[in-house]
Amino acid sequence: MIRRGLPLLGPACVAGYLLTAVLAPLLIPAGRLDPVRATGPPLTPPSYRFPLGTDSAGRSVLELTLCGSRWSLLIGVTATVLAVGLGAAIALASGHFGGPGGAVLDRVVEWFVILPQLPFAVALGGVLAPGALPVLLAIAVTSWAGVARVVRAAVLAVEAEPYLERVRALGAGHVHQLRHHVLPAVRPVVLATASLTLANAVLTETTLSFLGLGDPTRVSWGSVLHDAAVTGAVTAGAWWCLLPPGLALIVLVLGFEASARLIGSIPDGRVR
């Protein structure tokens, strides 16, 4: 459906979010989202002045949602870079070199695959000072193993290709084999996995912030939802405090998923 209808909808959606995140500070004056200096009355429904209403501190929910994308994306992207980098490196090592070392790496990966994300993040939040670090670590540590497994399967498929035997016969070292043959062949898989990991990372960041495990000084979608829950916006029936960040999150995650699917479905033009 996504492929046939609007193939670029996913990437366009992701690009829109990135643009918003970059431009938000230019559109919204600094300090407007400080609860102390908020200008509006608390919990007003959507109006001309506040298109998406205000929260219990009198801040514009529209501005909160726009600004919230910054932190959610930043944490998500950083965690994904860590997870995909580590996962792909481990996968290349275990898939290319194999042997007893590879078997040990595979067991380590399996151990991390079954690590439950939420309890681990809560435990980490309890040990480390609240802030960006425990969130980042929790997402990266629980995501890299999944990336490693998928990429390893792709590496093994490439390793069995006769052209790698040919390259070994040429006298090529491991660096040459990996850089010129294995890595380019698994790159589409890595990219598609990265897009899915990114979706999951943003979702997890929101979850953790909603649970109050995020950085309390930053505005993110999770923290907006958290504030709404603890300050009584939910019980007051202020739906406008919940829907905008929630929908923004859903659309972004769907955008990532569609992008991953698009990357996975692009037939490499150079291969028959």
Next chain:
Amino acid sequence: MTAADLRLQDLSVTYRGARGPVPAVRSVTLAIAAGAPVGLAGESGSGKSTIAHAVLRLLPPGTELTGQILLDGEDVVTMGWGRLRAVRWAGAAIVFQGALHALNPIRRVVDQVAEPVLIHSAGTTHRQARDRAAEMLSRVGLPAGTSARYPHQLSGGQRQLALIAMAMVCSPRFVIADEPTSAVDTVTRARVVRLLTATAAEQDIGLLLISHDLTLLTTACTRLAVMYAGRVIEHGPTADLASAPRHPYTAALLAAAPAVGDPAARYRPRGLPGDPPDPTALPPGCAFQPRCPRATAACATTDVELRADGPARRTACLHPGPAT
């Protein structure tokens, strides 16, 4: 520069199978010198490709390799890892079978032909390597436009020519062509073989041509060796071996090739009964004895070695003689 020479001394290769060792090559002795291409023939599974891979030590880990592989006097079997990598391609190169699979589908042909240059000549820039590769590609007769293409845009014959260019690009001392023609049509086949022998003669490269097609080898090689069940069973000058085979297996291989335009050949019984033996369970005595028309009781008890049979020939048979 002295003439290149490659000598296999009593070479045995034993693969580690799931159910015990698999002797794929059993004490083969063979010498190849520049200017005199040697052909290696035999059925599938007779150990031809294993020899090709053994020369560059491309065998799977755990494989047992005994004897000597002397490349210009230097033993490949005992070579250190670094020296081995240097020797691969610069000393001896392989033309692989299955040209489509030996090329990476997502890289341009010229870049792949340039790879050995980059690996073996330190300090070569990408541009220099690519120029050298393009020059080699045009030398093997590929049209100028093909070098910038991807493997799937070339025909099977063109891909095979590209692999020959790749084998020659580092000016190796030796080229081993492992069934270079199995994936190409008959017309291209002759062209590929002619190109290989011509380039080898021109650059003073030693050439070992491996094929199951004995007729093809007779057109290109000065000496022929026929393998059966991991052993060379007959070895001699091409003309003698092709016109007067001494080993019954060689005779059967030659008879298996149809002669176009010879109506009598159509009615002559040919082919061999039975299948090549399982290398893990070789028959007692001569490995060919169960399929041999000349087998006697003695054949089942004597494992006959390759021995002198006439001035320039060697045969591993108790009853060598002209084909019956």
